[in-house]
Amino acid sequence: MATDVIQTERDAFAERVLDAVGGVNDVYSIYLGDRLGLYAALAERGPQTTDELAAATDTHERYVREWCEQQTVTGILAVDDPATTPERRRYSLPEAHVEVLTDEESLHFLAPFAQLAVGAATPIEQVVEAFGTGGGVPYADYGNDVHEGVARANRPSFYHLLGEEWLSAIPDVDARLRRVGARVADVGCGHGHSAIGMARAYPTVHVDGFDLDAASVAAARDNVAEAGLEDRVAVHRRDAADVTGEYDLVTAFECIHDVADPVGVLRAMRRAAGDDGTVVVMDERTGDSFADPSDVEGLLYGFSLLHCLPVGMAEQPTTATGTVMRADTLAAYADAAGFDAVEVLPIENDFWRFYRLEGRR
Numbered sequence: 235m236a237t238d239v240i241q242t243e244r245d246a247f248a249e250r251v252l253d254a255v256g257g258v259n260d261v262y263s264i265y266l267g268d269r270l271g272l273y274a275a276l277a278e279r280g281p282q283t284t285d286e287l288a289a290a291t292d293t294h295e296r297y298v299r300e301w302c303e304q305q306t307v308t309g310i311l312a313v314d315d316p317a318t319t320p321e322r323r324r325y326s327l328p329e330a331h332v333e334v335l336t337d338e339e340s341l342h343f344l345a346p347f348a349q350l351a352v353g354a355a356t357p358i359e360q361v362v363e364a365f366g367t368g369g370g371v372p373y374a375d376y377g378n379d380v381h382e383g384v385a386r387a388n389r390p391s392f393y394h395l396l397g398e399e400w401l402s403a404i405p406d407v408d409a410r411l412r413r414v415g416a417r418v419a420d421v422g423c424g425h426g427h428s429a430i431g432m433a434r435a436y437p438t439v440h441v442d443g444f445d446l447d448a449a450s451v452a453a454a455r456d457n458v459a460e461a462g463l464e465d466r467v468a469v470h471r472r473d474a475a476d477v478t479g480e481y482d483l484v485t486a487f488e489c490i491h492d493v494a495d496p497v498g499v500l501r502a503m504r505r506a507a508g509d510d511g512t513v514v515v516m517d518e519r520t521g522d523s524f525a526d527p528s529d530v531e532g533l534l535y536g537f538s539l540l541h542c543l544p545v546g547m548a549e550q551p552t553t554a555t556g557t558v559m560r561a562d563t564l565a566a567y568a569d570a571a572g573f574d575a576v577e578v579l580p581i582e583n584d585f586w587r588f589y590r591l592e593g594r595r
């Protein structure tokens with residue numbers, strides 16, 4: 235290749251790397267704004283000086299000033315008069331950014347993705363070590379940011395889409411969940427928002443949530459209590475592979491790719507659904523193959539490297555699935571677990587694919 239072509243490509247690539255570093259700084263600064271309540275204070279109180287914002291959030295003015303300046307230079311905040319003295323400048327959160335950064339109920343709420351990204355990088359030393367040893371990093375070692383980040387990221391969809399769009403698109407399941415006494419098992423329920431979403435959408439349904447992570451189970455129980463649903467939603471600390479019972483619907487939301495033994499978990503789900511219950515899995519919308527990646531696959535591989543693969547490798551033996559679980563991989567797990575067929579449900583979503591696992595052997 236001609237030298238000038240290589241130089242042009244080199245410069246373009248160098249720019250891409252620099253942009254990526256800027257993106258990481260965006261993520262960490264968004265994390266600070268979210269965690270310290272800076273965005274919320276700006277959204278609630280309108281334009282603020284750094285003194286006012288620091289007082290409102292119980293933070294130190296010098297740090298807040300640096301953050302406000304960084305946020306303004308990178309286009310996240312606006313400032314009334316950049317030429318005036320630092321103490322007189324008033325910073326604000328543009329209206330179009332409010333929902334994305336502060337509205338916990340919105341389907342456009344993306345602040346938790348920053349929380350998730352920061353959390354995923356927290357045990358980076360353990361990940362480096364795992365690359366050498368072939369071991370893994372336990373889910374608990376990622377701490378609250380990953381657990382809460384996932385929960386906050388998925389919560390709006392579970393509260394606003396799960397019942398109203400996703401399950402209602404499966405008419406027989408929808409009808410069954412409307413019968414009095416219908417029961418759902420939700421494995422890998424995390425902070426419990428999917429269980430709460432289903433209980434809200436189907437007013438007589440009983441949901442048992444199961445998760446192995448003690449901190450997540452405690453958070454889920456708190457969330458269920460806060461939602462006033464303790465009479466219909468119970469959360470159990472249990473390995474998904476050990477789930478027993480008889481359920482009309484057995485679900486796993488963004489969980490199967492994380493477990494070391496997906497076949498064991500799917501087998502337990504099949505048993506819990508009995509002869510005529512239904513098993514539904516929601517997992518990442520991957521492309522059909524490495525040669526045909528989906529739009530979100532770059533993001534998925536990033537989370538896989540830092541989090542999902544090390545988590546899946548923490549327990550041995552393991553299938554070591556990683557975040558990028560393709561449809562044919564799930565179909566192979568389902569086959570090994572005794573299902574006859576896997577139907578990809580016609581539910582449109584940029585991030586998720588929904589599978590209905592059918593048949594018993």
Ligand SMILES: C[S@@+](CC[C@H](N)C(=O)[O-])C[C@H]1O[C@@H](n2cnc3c(N)ncnc32)[C@H](O)[C@@H]1O
Pocket residue numbers: 373384385388421422423424425428444445446447450472473474475486487488489492493494
């Ligand atoms: C990515 S999180 C998803 C949580 C939740 N379903 C959601 O969508 O918000 C995966 C969850 O699976 C749980 N998990 C992983 N392996 C498990 C197992 N063997 N049994 C039960 N839960 C498991 C983790 O503790 C974690 O809460």
